[in-house]
Amino acid sequence: xxxxxxxxxxxxxxxxxxxxxxxxGVRDVSDPIFGLAYMFQGGVEPPCPDAVDANDDGELDLxxxxxxxQDTFLGNGPLPEPTGxxxxxxxxxxxxxDSDL
Numbered sequence: 236x237x238x239x240x241x242x243x244x245x246x247x248x249x250x251x252x253x254x255x256x257x258x259x260g261v262r263d264v265s266d267p268i269f270g271l272a273y274m275f276q277g278g279v280e281p282p283c284p285d286a287v288d289a290n291d292d293g294e295l296d297l298x299x300x301x302x303x304x305q306d307t308f309l310g311n312g313p314l315p316e317p318t319g320x321x322x323x324x325x326x327x328x329x330x331x332x333d334s335d336l
Contacts, residue, residue: 249283249332250321253314254303256287264307267300274300283332285324291315293328 251258256266258281270287272278274295281287287295289302291314305311312318316325324330 250323251283251286251317251332252321253286253291253316253318253324254289254306256281256289256303258282258286262303262307264304267303267307270295270303271297271300285328285330285332288328288330289314291324291326291328293326293330295330 252260252262254262254266257269259265266287267289269278270281270289273281273287274297284295287299289299289306292298302311302314306314317323
């Protein structure tokens with residue numbers, strides 16, 4: 236049982252920081268690695284797929300890892316909101332954050 240407080244609730248609007256794929260509170264090289272492992276190696280499902288969608292196009296794909304790496308190592312940012320601190324996703328898509336983890 237996760238943050239659903241035992242009620243089985245899931246809130247797709249939980250705050251997150253875009254690019255913090257593993258939700259450890261730090262955006263670093265482990266985030267694109269986590270996302271790539273999920274997408275291409277059957278790794279652990281991300282607790283917040285919206286955080287993995289670094290370019291905010293509504294899809295989880297290689298371009299998200301590239302965006303995270305460019306932001307981390309080349310300063311090609313910022314990533315689309317929410318960045319800097321956790322917040323709500325200002326764009327509508329089929330990705331969300333699951334509170335029942």
